Amino acid sequence: MLRCPSCFLLLWKPVTVSCGHSFCKPCLGGSLPPRCPLCQERLKLLGVGTARCNVVLCGLLEKCVEREIRLAWLAAHVQDRLTHGDAEEALRMAQKGVEFAPDASSLLLCRAEAFAALGQHKRALEDLDAVCKAEPGEHEGFFRKGKVLLKMGQRAEALMAWEHCLTLSPHFHPARREMEKILAEDAPQPCTAAAHPDVAHQGSTGPQVDGGSPVFPSSSPQVQDQEGERADGRGDAEHGQGTATLSQPGRQQEQDTSAERQDRWLVDNEEETAAAKDTQPSLWELLSISDLECSLCIRMFFEPVTTPCGHTFCKECLERCLDHRPNCPLCKQSLREYLKDGSYSPTVLLQDIMLATFPAQLAQRRDLHQAEMAELSNLTNNIPIFVCTMSFPGIACPLHVFEPRYRLMIRRCQETGTRRFGMCIYEDGKSFADYGCMLEIRQIELLADGRSLVDTIGQRRFRVLSRGHRDGYNTADIEYLEDKKVAGEELQELQCLHESTYCLAQRFCEHGDLASRHVLVQHGPLPEKEEDIQALPDGPTWCWWLISILPLDPSYQLNLFSSTSLRARLTQLQRILTSLLQQPPPGHPLLEYNSWGRV
Incomplete structure (x- = not known):
C-alpha cells in the first residue's frame, strides 16, 4: 500500500499531485510531468514553484517503516536514480540518508557510487575505505573500491582490492572478471588456463593471485567478455550467443546459478526490504486515529485533500478556511491559484490507508457527515x-x-x-x-x-x-404559504379582476419610455397570463413580476407578498397601475411617490 505506483518501491518523499495520486518525488523528475502516470489527468503546480512533499504521508511513513527497511528502500531508490543516469539526484538522496544514518554501509556504498558517477573519485574512495573498515568481512566494499581505484589509474591497488574481495567471496564473479580483464591486457601471450583458485589447466603459467592460485584470462577478449556477462547474469539474454565453458570441476554449475545474481547489492537490498516487510506489524497496529486527524476539525479525515504546499485537510474544512483567506491554514502559502482552479481531488492513498486501518471509524465518520447533510437538506x-x-x-x-x-x-x-x-x-x-x-x-x-x-x-x-x-x-x-382557493361566482369575479388588471399591466409596460429603460432589460418582458389563475400555490407569476419592477417601498412589497388572497393583491395592483397611468408624461412616473409606498 505504501509503494510508489511508478517505481513500485516504498514511497520516498511522497508528493501528492493535483489529481490526488501520490508518487516518489524523484519519480516525478525535476519538473512536474504534464499528465499523471496513473489516470492521465493533466497536472498543475497551482502557485508553487516545485512539487512539495505530502506532510501527512511523510509522517505515516516515518512511523510505519522501521529504520532498517527505510535504509533498504532508500538505497534502492538511489540505485534506481543511478540506473536512470540521474547521478546528482542520487547523490542528494544518498547525502540525506547518510545524515539520517551515518553508520549505514549501504548508504555509504550508494554515495560512493554517486560520487564515482560524477567523477569525484577521491570522495568515493573515502566512503569505500570507511565501508571496508566498518565491515572488513564483506566483499562488496572491496569490489567497488577496486573499480574506483581502476578509474583513478591505480591498477595495482585495484588488483589488490579485488584479490581481497575474492578471498572473502571466492565465487564473486564480477570481481574475477575485472581482474581477468586487467591480466589479459598485461599478459605477454594468450593463455587458456582456467581462472580458479584451486584448479588449473595442465601446463598453465602466469601471475598468481589469491594466495598462489593462478588466475588466467580467457582464450580471447570476446570469450572473456561473454564469460563476464554470464557471471553477471546477462550473457545470453543481451547478446543472444553462447558463452565460453571453462574446464574445471563445478564451473558449469556456477555459471548456471550466476544468472540469478544480476546485481548482488541491489538484490540483497530488495531481499532485506521484503524480509522487513514480512516481519513488519500491520498498519492498524502502528497507526492511531490521531495520525489521520484533520488539524482543523480534530476529527478523522473525510475526503482528505492535499494542497500544493503539501498539507492535508478535510475538503469541507479547507473550503471554509479559503472562504476567509486564500492561504494555507498551516504554512500561510498563497493558495489563490488552487482556489481559482476549484478542483479539490481527494488524496487517494490516504483514503486507502484509512479504509484498510480503521474501516469502522471511517464508516462512522461517513455516517456523521451524511447525517449532517440530511439535516441540511x-x-x-x-x-x-x-x-x-x-x-x-x-x-x-x-x-x-x-x-x-x-x-x-x-x-x-x-x-x-x-x-x-x-x-x-x-x-x-x-x-x-x-x-x-x-x-x-x-x-x-x-x-x-x-x-x-x-x-x-x-x-x-x-x-x-x-x-x-x-x-x-x-x-x-x-x-x-398558499393562496386561498375560491369557486363558483367568486371565481368568476376573480377571473374578471385578473383580466382587467393584466390589461392595465400591458398598458403600463407600453407607457412612456418605460419599455426602453433598464427595468425591462433586466427583468424581461411581462410574462404571459396563466389559463388557470389558481393552478400555482402563489398565484399568477406576472403579478410577482409586476411587483418586482415597481419601485415600491419594501415594507409595502412585503405586505403584498404576505397576503394569501389573490383578490386583495390584484385589487392593490389595479389601484397602483391606474394611478401611474393617470400621471402626466413629464418626469418618469416611477420616480414619484404616493400613499402606497415609494412609487
Missing part, C-alpha cells in the same frame, strides 16, 4: 436564510456572494443537492423579516478569489416560525 426546519433583498416566486434573483458565511451556505446547498435557500429582507429587532421566498440555484459562476455570481429563481413563499444560527449564517423553521 431539510426544507422546512433550519433552512439557511440569506438576508439581502426581496425576491418573488418565478422571478430571477441574481446574487453576488462574497461574505464567507454565505459562501459556505451556498456551497452546502449544492453539496446537499437541494440547491435551495430562503431569502428575506432585514427587519429591525428580528434580524430578518417574518416572510421570505425560497430560492433555487440555477447556475453559479465562481470567480478566481472565491467570490461567486449566483443565478437563482424564486420558488415558494414562506412564513418564519422560529429563528436560529448555523456557522455564522441565519436559519429558520418555516411553513409555506
Whole structure:
C-alpha cells in the first residue's frame, strides 16, 4: 500500500499531485510531468514553484517503516536514480540518508557510487575505505573500491582490492572478471588456463593471485567478455550467443546459478526490504486515529485533500478556511491559484490507508457527515436564510456572494443537492423579516478569489416560525404559504379582476419610455397570463413580476407578498397601475411617490 505506483518501491518523499495520486518525488523528475502516470489527468503546480512533499504521508511513513527497511528502500531508490543516469539526484538522496544514518554501509556504498558517477573519485574512495573498515568481512566494499581505484589509474591497488574481495567471496564473479580483464591486457601471450583458485589447466603459467592460485584470462577478449556477462547474469539474454565453458570441476554449475545474481547489492537490498516487510506489524497496529486527524476539525479525515504546499485537510474544512483567506491554514502559502482552479481531488492513498486501518471509524465518520447533510437538506426546519433583498416566486434573483458565511451556505446547498435557500429582507429587532421566498440555484459562476455570481429563481413563499444560527449564517423553521382557493361566482369575479388588471399591466409596460429603460432589460418582458389563475400555490407569476419592477417601498412589497388572497393583491395592483397611468408624461412616473409606498 505504501509503494510508489511508478517505481513500485516504498514511497520516498511522497508528493501528492493535483489529481490526488501520490508518487516518489524523484519519480516525478525535476519538473512536474504534464499528465499523471496513473489516470492521465493533466497536472498543475497551482502557485508553487516545485512539487512539495505530502506532510501527512511523510509522517505515516516515518512511523510505519522501521529504520532498517527505510535504509533498504532508500538505497534502492538511489540505485534506481543511478540506473536512470540521474547521478546528482542520487547523490542528494544518498547525502540525506547518510545524515539520517551515518553508520549505514549501504548508504555509504550508494554515495560512493554517486560520487564515482560524477567523477569525484577521491570522495568515493573515502566512503569505500570507511565501508571496508566498518565491515572488513564483506566483499562488496572491496569490489567497488577496486573499480574506483581502476578509474583513478591505480591498477595495482585495484588488483589488490579485488584479490581481497575474492578471498572473502571466492565465487564473486564480477570481481574475477575485472581482474581477468586487467591480466589479459598485461599478459605477454594468450593463455587458456582456467581462472580458479584451486584448479588449473595442465601446463598453465602466469601471475598468481589469491594466495598462489593462478588466475588466467580467457582464450580471447570476446570469450572473456561473454564469460563476464554470464557471471553477471546477462550473457545470453543481451547478446543472444553462447558463452565460453571453462574446464574445471563445478564451473558449469556456477555459471548456471550466476544468472540469478544480476546485481548482488541491489538484490540483497530488495531481499532485506521484503524480509522487513514480512516481519513488519500491520498498519492498524502502528497507526492511531490521531495520525489521520484533520488539524482543523480534530476529527478523522473525510475526503482528505492535499494542497500544493503539501498539507492535508478535510475538503469541507479547507473550503471554509479559503472562504476567509486564500492561504494555507498551516504554512500561510498563497493558495489563490488552487482556489481559482476549484478542483479539490481527494488524496487517494490516504483514503486507502484509512479504509484498510480503521474501516469502522471511517464508516462512522461517513455516517456523521451524511447525517449532517440530511439535516441540511431539510426544507422546512433550519433552512439557511440569506438576508439581502426581496425576491418573488418565478422571478430571477441574481446574487453576488462574497461574505464567507454565505459562501459556505451556498456551497452546502449544492453539496446537499437541494440547491435551495430562503431569502428575506432585514427587519429591525428580528434580524430578518417574518416572510421570505425560497430560492433555487440555477447556475453559479465562481470567480478566481472565491467570490461567486449566483443565478437563482424564486420558488415558494414562506412564513418564519422560529429563528436560529448555523456557522455564522441565519436559519429558520418555516411553513409555506398558499393562496386561498375560491369557486363558483367568486371565481368568476376573480377571473374578471385578473383580466382587467393584466390589461392595465400591458398598458403600463407600453407607457412612456418605460419599455426602453433598464427595468425591462433586466427583468424581461411581462410574462404571459396563466389559463388557470389558481393552478400555482402563489398565484399568477406576472403579478410577482409586476411587483418586482415597481419601485415600491419594501415594507409595502412585503405586505403584498404576505397576503394569501389573490383578490386583495390584484385589487392593490389595479389601484397602483391606474394611478401611474393617470400621471402626466413629464418626469418618469416611477420616480414619484404616493400613499402606497415609494412609487
